[in-house]
Amino acid sequence: MNSIPLIQTKLMIPAIKNTDLRRAKLTKKLKAIPHHPLTIVHAGAGYGKSTSLALYVTDEKYNCCWYSISATDEDVLPFLSYLVASIRTNTSEFGIELETYINEMDRYIGEQELNVLCSMFINEVLSIKREILIIFDDFHQIEQSFNVNRWMEILLEHIPANLHLVIISRSRPMWKPITKMKAEGSVLEITKDDLVLSQEEVELMLNENFGMTLPQTELNRVYQLTEGWVIALGMIAGQNHDYHQLSGGFRQHSRSLTDLFQYLAMEVFANQSPEIKKFLEGTSILEEMTEEVCNAVMGINNSKSLLEQLSHKNLFIQKITDKQYRYHALFREFLEEQLRTNQQKSYHLLQERAARFFAENNMLEEALLHYEKINQTTAVAAILQEYGLKLLESGKLEALLERLVWIPNPEKDLSCTLWFLQGEILRYRSSYKEAEECYQKAVFVAEKQNDIIGKSKALEGKARIYLDTIQPHHAERLLYEAINLLETSEQESKEEITRLYQLLAENLINLGHGRKAEKWLRRAKGLKIPFTDGSLEARLYLRTGKFEKARITLQTESLGNDIGKSSLPQSHRETELLLSLIAAFTGDGEEAKSLAQQGIHHGLNMKAPFVEACGWIRMGHAVQLINKYDSKLAVDCYETALEIMDSLRIEKGKAEALMGLCYLYGSKGEYHRALDAGELALQETERVKDAWLSSFINLAIGTACFYSNHQSESLRYLTKAEMMFKHCEDEYGQMLSHFWLASLYYQTGQEQCFIENFSSFLKEVQHGDYGFFLHNRTIFGPSDMQVIAPLLIEAQKHQIAPQYVAKHLHDLNLVQMESHPGYTLRIQALGNFRVWLGAKEIEDRGWQRGKAKELFQLFITNKRQAIPKEEIYQILWPDQEEKNAARDFKVALNALNHVLEPQRKARATSFFIIREGAAYGLNPNAGLELDTEMFEQWMISGLEEKDIEKAMTYLKKGLQYYSGDFLLERRYDDWCTNERDRLLGFYLRGVEKLAQLYVRKEDYDTAIDWCQIIVGKDRTWEEAYRLLMYSYYRKNNRPQAIKWYQKCYETLESELGVTPLEPTVHMYEMILAAEIG
DSSP states (O other), X not given: OOOOOOOGGGGSOOOOOTTOOOOHHHHHHHTTGGGOSEEEEEOOTTSOHHXXXXXXXXXXXXXXXXXXXOGGGOSHHXXXXXXXXXXXXXXXXXXXXXXXXXXXXXXXXOHHHHHHHHHHHHHHHHHSOSOEEEEEXXXXXXXXXXXXXXXXXXXXXXXXXXXXXXXXXXSOOOOTHHHHHHHTTOEEEEOHHHHSOOHHHHHHIIIIIHOOOOOHHHHHHXXXXXXXXXXXXXXXXXXXXXXXXXXXXXXXXXXXXXXXXXXXXXXXXXXSOHHHHHHHHHHTTOSSBOXXXXXXXXXXXXXXXXXXXXXXXXXXXXXXXXXXXXXOHHHHHHHHHHHHHHOHHHHHHHHHHHHHHHHHTTOHHHHHHHHHHTTOHHHHHHHHHHHHHHHXXXXXXXXXXXXXXXXXXXXXXXXXXXHHHHHXXXXXXXXXXXXXXXXXXXXXXXXXXXXHHHHHHHHHHXXXXXXXXXXXXXXXXXHHHHHHHHHTSTTOOHHHHHHHHHHHHHHHHHHTOHHXXXXXXXXXXXXXXXXXXXXXXXXXXXXXXXHHHHHHXXXXXXXXXXXXXXXXXXXXXXXXXXXXXXXXXXXXXXXXXXHHHHHHHHHHHTTOHHHHHHHHHHHHHHHHTOTTSOHHHHHHHHHHHHHHXXXXXXXXXXXXXXXXXXXXXXXXXXXXXXXXXXXXXXXXXXXXXXXXXXXXXXXXXXXXHHHTTOHHHHHHHHHHHHHHHXXXXXXXHHHHHHHHHHHHHHHHTOHHHHHHHHHHHHHHHHHTTOGGGGTSOOTTSOSSGGGHHHHHHHHHHTTSSHHHHHHHHHHTTXXXXXXXXXXXXXXXXXXXOEEEETTEEOOGGGGOSHHHHHHHHHHHHTTTSOEXXXXXXXXXXXXXXHHHHHHHHHHHHHHHHHHHOXXXXXXXXXXXXXXXXXXXXXXXXXXXXXXXXXXHHHHHHHHHXXXXXXXXXXXXXXXXXXXXXXXXXXXXXXXXXXXXXXXXXXXXXXXXXXXXXHHHTTOHHHHHHHHHHXXXXXXXXXXXXXXXXXXXXXXXXXXXXXXXXXXXXXXXXXXHSOOOOHHHHHHHHHHHHHHHO
């Protein structure tokens, strides 16, 4: 960020006057400030908020940090720059790292950046081993700033023990943490009621500060009239009013204190000399006054003596430093309104003089404010032409866009810069159509003025629209035109040409021309100008299948730019979105999901809907890789992205979402839906010549055809994809193509073609370090990883890469296997019993024989050991003779094997059910997915974990699998009772610990919900009653706590014949004692 100089007077404690009243009661309350993390002083104008705090810290010699806020501090980076500077008035070394971060950041700030900024600030505060008091004066000036308020909320949620904040404001902040902090006694609040003067204090103020002794009746009248309002009392005392006349005349018109002020201000003003009147009105247009600016505005040379005279008279003017003054806000508003209403020409002239003074002294924001007040659009346009880019880079997009829109188009037509700036802001907001119109107008103006650099920038802006939305065909012509303009012009700039070379390289990557892109990157590096886009090389690596290089480049770039990361939306190029795609390609679903979530948040925070849409697309890819999510969630993600792209009218932006839907529908066997989505996606990518994405879409359609046994169509699309990936030099894409072609040839029995393609596939896996593809579920790999097993077994038979294949067969526990069904057997035994062969669920009628299903459930119950067949006879056929039981067992076993492996060859060894001597059971190396195992693993992890957050995460993941008790349909069979009770025990212990953790986090409502679930499962689970009692007690609902004890007592006595344990009784007694107390 190009930093803007700080005004040091904003960091000074306001000077106090001899007439300022010290009030014992208020001072006593202010002395509690060091004992509270947050103090809020809020009341309307004129109640002495700032004066009271200035008096307090001065009298107490408190080493505080003061920050007087102005309306121009509404962006979070200027706000934090001043905050750091205020602390440095006492601690010079504070915030060096934070200041560097602030100065190098630019433009828009999102939630992630706010968290980083706050974390860095908190860490800096903690490094100071003493108490810090920060006073924010006039906070109401920026109360509408979302980012500043959000930053303050984050700070209050994690406020260090040595930090004390004082907020002085006309209104009470609405920060979320305040309610909780107030309940904890962490907030000191000082309101209008604390600040108004009592009648005794009014008498003291008039007597001691103004030497006035009033009769009691007059004192009563003054107090009734002013209601203890400090500013009004000062005006009355300062002017020695006739109180009879004042109270009578004023009360005839109004009872409003605001009207009283207007009345008194007019009286004050009327009593001044003509010279002072003129000076008061003329300088009221200034936020702050110095001798120099007042002389320039008023056209005089004696401003210094006039300012000193006003200060001596106490005419609502505050001396900030020896040379700087400012009026009380209410008085200045009164004076300025007087001037604007009664002397319009003078008002206009004075504003113009002030603007010129500030412009000449390079105080351009102040100049803009004065020109805007008199609608000087031409002058504003001239300043923005010079200063607009700096505003853009300092993050003031909102204010800049408002000003650009405010300037009439005919005036913007005089400068290509203004149209360019407006186009830039609209592009960042994903308003691409409107942005393109602005860039085109900039091109037109630049051509008229023969401005080569201006035209090149405007063409670059247009090209960036198509780069943002990955439409390389449209971007290509614009980039070559911009480059040609600069290369053939005397106005050539190395910085400009380097940036254009980089953009052209990016566009060539999008077109699938990797080698050409590398050539232009080398040309850019040859100019020795630092790269503005560090992720460009990463995207080149990504599109050529070099994932590890891409990941390292992005992570290195991210770390290198942690200080100073641009927070402008970068469209599909956002680091999180690129890393999410890499994670999806390499099979790390959870990481892909987390990064996609960050991308979505980034888009929302930056008001960049295209970035948000890309985040939803990457989220769709990610959730396909995580078993616990239903495929409908992925569909929802893609459809959300499509809706956003529709609203933005970016057809090309839909291609990746449609591609994701094509792959998803294809893997589910929904051929026609997959084909429709894939063909729509291809229309968009082929229209803009995005060869790389077109390659993946062809691959997705090819896999959809494969899953639905449209073999000739599958061959056509897969062959085309392989050819296109080769043209794009994407090694990963070529590996994927050869895998699916090998799978197709294996399916159709074309042995030689299988050997050729699987050989190529394995070579590419080894060369590209893609070993993860054989073990992790990836976005373009098989939806069921067991598909790979029969291919490896077949490869071993043909001696294809024998050592490499042998290693992976060993890793998959398939060394001795001669065949494999090629799918995962997934079993849901908790709740309703369900079984899937890969993606296909076995329907009830598919079991053929009821005993086959029961036999399988018996094997699942005893999954860790084989069961002797005699024991099986006794369990399933207890009333039959052994000969008949053996016959029925054989029939049931054959039926079971046929259900689980319908394509198994006759007399071939079964894969999922194995025989060990005379015992039978599940194959431990078959890679079964059994919900009871996942449930048990997560619950054990959660019960053993000491870290609260980790334990809660593990327990919640485990509980997702518990959709009901074990084998519900066998609830009356004794052989599964022990396993059902064992798993139910894990469930109850897990829910109990989760409830305990919620109690520790003081989330009593959620704890109560979980405890009621426990009691619903087991009415005698005493710890659940104790937690319920304690939670209601902490919620101050003692009657409900007592009811739960009574219910516990009655249940234990009726069900078990026992009374509650001692800890339960002690808790009950504690609740009763509290109720009595």
